[in-house]
Amino acid sequence: MTDIIENISSAGQYTGFGIGDYPGGVARDSRRLGRWLVAPTVLLLALIVIFPLAMQIYLSLSWWTPLDGIPWYRAFETFNIGDNYLQLMRDGDFWRSLGRTAVIMVVGVPLQFFLGLGLAYLFIDEFPGKKIFYSILLTPMMIVPAVVGVMFFLLFQGTGPINASFGLPSSFSWLTDVNRAMVSIIVADTWQWTPLMFLTLLAGMLSVPADQLLAARLLGGSNFQNFRKITLPKMKSVIAIALVLRLVECFKIFDPIFIMTKGGPGVATETIALFLYKKTFADLDWAYVAAAGLTILVALSLIAAAGFSLLARGRR
DSSP states (O other), X not given: OHHHHHHHHHTTOSSSOOGGGSOHHHHHHHHHHHHHHXXXXXXXXXXXIIHHHHHHHHHHTBOOOGGGSSOGGGGGGGBOSSXXXXXXXXXXXXXXXXXXXXXXXXXXXXXXXXXXXXXXXXXXXXXTTHHHHHHXXXXXXXXXXXXHHHHHHHHTSTTSHHHHXXXXXXXXXXXXXXXXXHHHHHHHHHHHHHHHHHHHHHHHHHTSOHHHHHHHHHTTOXXXXXXXXXXXXXXXXXXXXXXXXXXXHHTTOOHHHHHHTXXXXXXXXXXXXXXXXXXXXXXXXXXXXXXXXXXXXXXXXHHHHHHHHHHHHHHO
């Protein structure tokens, strides 16, 4: 047996070889197999990401609309080379819709964050019925946003449960009042997405090494001191990811607003998603919408990249 092993080793059989060390035919077959395995993913990526993005950039440089009577691939006949972007910078309706979206971000996201953080802190320790409460807390984010819109549309009616609970008259309007309609939207959004913050932050808290917390407790640190000096610093990455995800999602909020107020009263709750929806399906101004969508995409990408860059620098 020893002689056989020595003969095989001396003959240079494929011991410890990589793919590139095999004979030419085997290496070529391995590379060909790899290309065939990757091809479906590359094709799918091209169909759902690369092609729509290239088409959007192409249309954003023209005046083309479906009303022109020419197919989209002939949009080059109406090229304006950037006029849509200049018009976008001067469009007051676009900037006002961004401002209303920013209100939801500035008020709603911090509210969801602090509520989620408080709930996550409560769920670190064991208590009776924890699994039941855990399931109840996660239920809102499992509901379809359109259904959430219907629920809160009914809740905020003049004769609905909210007015009845607070002893308000049926004439007290939420959804048709310029000042209170946005409050209704923020409440609905907070109710649905606080559980996501809670789940993300709870995962971050549970990942903090227990031995560090135990050592701090033995040294006389209070629960609040341990949370502020040990738990929170260890959660920087998780907090950044949670905030970036929710900030980006705020730009996509559509279903609850469309069902509850349709952007009204007037345009008091018309966020950027509703603005683009109306420009797309009411005005059929597809080239302008393509330019607006690309501008928002680039802006959000830069904000997210800057946030994660600052986080990485802080960790180093």
